[in-house]
Amino acid sequence: MSKPASSPASEAPAEARGPAARLPRGFADRGPADIAATERMLAAIREVYELYGFEAVETPFVEYTDALGKFLPDQDRPNEGVFSFQDDDDQWLSLRYDLTAPLARYVAENFDRLPKPYRSYRCGWVFRNEKPGPGRFRQFMQFDADTVGAPSVAADAEICMMAADTLEKVGVARGDYAVKVNNRKVLDGVMEVIGLAGDEHAARRLIVLRAVDKLDKVGPEGVRDLLGAGRMDPSGDFTKGAGLGPDQIERVLAFTAAGAGDVARTFDNLRAVVAGSAQGLAGVDELAEIAALVAAAGYDDGRVVIDPSVVRGLEYYTGPVYEAELTFEVKDEDGRPVRFGSVAGGGRYDGLVSRFRGEPVPATGFSIGVSRLLAALKVLGKVGAEKTVGPVVVLVMDRDRAADYQRLVATLRSAGIRAEMYLGGAGMKPQMKYADRRGSVCVVIQGSDEKVRGEVQIKDLILGAALSSAPDREAYLKAQAEAQFAVPESDLVAAVRKVLARHG
Amino acid sequence: MSKPASSPASEAPAEARGPAARLPRGFADRGPADIAATERMLAAIREVYELYGFEAVETPFVEYTDALGKFLPDQDRPNEGVFSFQDDDDQWLSLRYDLTAPLARYVAENFDRLPKPYRSYRCGWVFRNEKPGPGRFRQFMQFDADTVGAPSVAADAEICMMAADTLEKVGVARGDYAVKVNNRKVLDGVMEVIGLAGDEHAARRLIVLRAVDKLDKVGPEGVRDLLGAGRMDPSGDFTKGAGLGPDQIERVLAFTAAGAGDVARTFDNLRAVVAGSAQGLAGVDELAEIAALVAAAGYDDGRVVIDPSVVRGLEYYTGPVYEAELTFEVKDEDGRPVRFGSVAGGGRYDGLVSRFRGEPVPATGFSIGVSRLLAALKVLGKVGAEKTVGPVVVLVMDRDRAADYQRLVATLRSAGIRAEMYLGGAGMKPQMKYADRRGSVCVVIQGSDEKVRGEVQIKDLILGAALSSAPDREAYLKAQAEAQFAVPESDLVAAVRKVLARHG
Secondary structure (H helix, E strand, O other), rough: OOOOOOOOHOOOOOOOOOOOOOOOOOOOOEHHHHHHHHHHHHHHHHHHHHOOOOOEOEEEEEEHHHOOOOOOOOOOOOOOOOOOOOOOOOEEEOHHHOHHHHHHHHHHHHHHHHEEEEEEEEEEEEEEEEEEEEOOOOOEEEEEEEEEEOOOHHHHHHHHHHHHHHHHHOOOOOOOOOEEEEEEEHHHHHHHOOOOHHHHHHHHHHHHHOOOOOOOHHEEEHHHHHOOOEEOOOOOOOEEEEOOHHEEEEEHHHHHOOOOHHHHHHHHHHHHHHHHHHHHHHHHHHHHHHHHHHHOOOOOOEEEEOOOOOOOOOOOOEEEEEEEEEEEEEOOOOOOOOEEEEEEEEEEOOOOOOOHOOOOOOOOEEEEEEHHHHHHHHOOOOOOOOOOOOOOEEEOOHHHHHHHHHHHHHHHOOOOOOOEEEOOOOOOOHHHHHHHHOOOEEEEEEOOOHHHHEEEEEEEEHHHHHHHHHHHHHHHHHHHHHEEEEEEEHHHHHHHHHHHHHHO | OOOOOOOOHHOOOOOOOOOOOOOOOOOOOOOOOHHHHHHHHHHHHHHHHHHOOOOOEEEOEEEEEHHHOOOOOOOOOOOOOEEEEEEEOOOEEEEEEOOHHHHHHHEEEEOOOOOOOOOEEEEEEEOOOOOOOEEEEOOEEEEEEEEEEOOOHHHHHHHHHHHHHHHHOOOOOOOOEEEEEEEHHHHHHHHOOOOOOHHHHHHHHHHHHHHHHHHHHHHHHHHHHHOOOEEEEEOOOOOEOOOOOOOHHHHHHHHHHOOOOOOHHHHHHHHHHOOOOHHHHHHHHHHHHHHHHHHOOOOOOOOOEEEEOOOOOOOOOEEEEEEEEEEEEEEEOOOEEEEEEEEEEEEEEOOOOHHHOOOOEEEEEEEEHHHHHHHHHHHHHOOOOOOOOEEEEEEOOOOHHHHHHHHHHHHHHHHHEEEOOOOOOOOOHHHHHHHHHHHEEEEOOOOHHHHHHHHEEEHHHHHHHHHOOOOOOOHHHHHHHHHEEEHHHHHHHHHHHHHHHHHO
16 A cells, blocks of 8 residues: 555656566456356346346445344354455445345345345355465355245245256256255254254354264264264364264264155154254244145256255254255366265345344345356356357558558448457567467458559468368368458458358 | 354344444445346447457456555545455455556466457446545446557557447447547647656646646636636635746647647647647657548547547556547536536556566556446436336235145246246235236236136236226226136136237
């Protein structure tokens, strides 16, 4: 902040040092291919959300720190993870860390004028002040949909089905994903029956939930250790366990094993596990209601499944929780096949809007990790294969005739052809190289000879590059004639169109 | 930052107070109509930029504070205006205040792998830590295009023509705008010939530039006062002047009056004003070159004009400066007709990239104020008239039959019809009101009677609302029959499509 304002133009040549040109750690620049692929994916998501009756809304990147609250996943560090700063009135502001907390503020502030239930979607960047790592950025994009003011779990069921439709719309095949549903009340019921209800056990509950969440990674025996004294992983690191007794452990393991191929049996298993907890039984009923709605709409074919192993870290969930998982395999760092994993998730958060209003406001919603979903589509070969076509470049053969070249470019653009005049200071060869780097299909050349004859030369760069592979001299000459040819200036547009059409 | 993390669900009902749901001062939420209008406008701009051969690039919202530098327009407060904060490594970061400084960092950091000249465009939100006011936000959107590595003013001429094409593409008619071009070197030449060259006169130069910039508002006599001792405005406020002598003042006024209907005369006038300054004469030559290129492409019909009164505040400009001005009239706060004014501007900033690299890197670019342009299109009636069509709402007549309603909704969605089941807890009348608020064209009703008969009722809300204006009983009954009718469930999609088609 200390650098005084002064004219950098006069300053830079004098002082060779100067600030380093560095992208901040944990942030990324994006090039045209990435931007275009993301835009296409977002448009597909938007189309599905609109079909489901959701409407767009956007909040700013900045909120008052107290309005944003502290609902970051990692409860160990409640005061970290957020970028905060003061404005010129000394008010504390924060960059949003997700799209849910700002939505809660928006709905609370505009409660009376919004239709209820209020269905909305929003896409945007969020920020975390955390240590960045591979695939872990401090600025990343989420795409959320939420229904506020709908007490019925039909709202949750609908979002799960919408998640399935969305994945298929962006290119994930049926069978390559599953939207898994659980209910926080069932988890709470399990805690209750093993004697971990109440605020005084909050920390231990978290350890139990984390153990359950690791089922995929460490298996039932690993979870058993994590629920008991603790677990030593293959590298020798020891994780202290929840310290549960044998009966408690069996009950939790019975819960994680409750999922059965047939939903009726899953619900029987769950009811047995939470027997004695009204909360837990209510949760199972809600799950059964969701299962019925999903079946009625035909999504019970593996697209939306009840799965008691889904935990979801966020403390604010109060009912159904759901997660969209990609089930196809990719290789991990060590070359072993693993499932791609979660790309979206959400759940019911009846408390988030209420905290502003002092009255219950039911709400449910979910969030797609945009970069992660895009990474999955790249693995599936659904994005990244598009070739970007560069502009037609009009070469500058004679620096004094820029106005002529400008006119040629204007003619091409008027015809809707992406075109530009070479604007650098270099000669013929670097100009050709420039056109190559831009991915241009052809260049337009008008030297003084062509000018005199009222002609332009069109050079097809793709055919030109393939000339050397001509099988014989005759084929070479034929290809050469096609790759570079002269036409009257009045035929410029038609000739360029012909060359562009050659290469699709 | 002090609020401890805890479950808001259990907390909110207990404490009726809680944080206030307030949008931070100077920030705005955006609803569906605004988002859609902006997206359409941005897509149109993008199309023109692509046609001109520019390619997309995006940088993050955050940069290292030292890399961003301090190039805000208001030189009186060089250390303010930016939101800055420290990350968890105590590095100073800032929210970008424009899209040019981050581009300079990006180009410097990726210099060797980028094609040169490098033509790019980017659209995004920028942030200013300033006092907000009417139409003055702390978060606003810019849409920039820049050419880096092109020393020739052909690059500037091209951007001016692109600005003209862009305005027409988004809906501003030819004749309702002008892209005005000046050259900072000419201004510097004027300063030189009146003896204000050199760093020691920087502050006074700024006062002179500001006086010239006020020509539109205060007229030549007002500028004369501001160049001299000072000026008393009608409200009695006194602005201290630059304190120039009579000869100096005449020279500056001759400069502001140099613009003539015919460009050749404008250039003659300018050459006379800067006679004696090599810098100034070079600037006039550059302007003449731009004028020739613009004429060659046919844009000298009022779309792009040479105008010596254009100043542009930013200190970093080093050559041509340009401004896109909307020339149609709107009413000011006092009901007087004024021109809408500037919606975009830019210029050559050869120093911004150089400051990282310690070698000259020519660059030129311009920036559209997205909100301001959108406001202009609203004034012109080009946006805001679109009606948004809400989803088809399937009413919930019998809470136990949610699965049936869910199936009806799924059928409509499969046919590509935007539809939803009512998810609130309210009765028939509020459900109808909800559909009205969403702008739904029709609702689908299936009570127990219809269920028994395997039918659904379709209710056309638009025809229904018009029933009361039927001229007689016969017309009323006919309209009523069209506004609400029963069909077999299997005809649901066809019947809804018929009603949607009625209302376009």
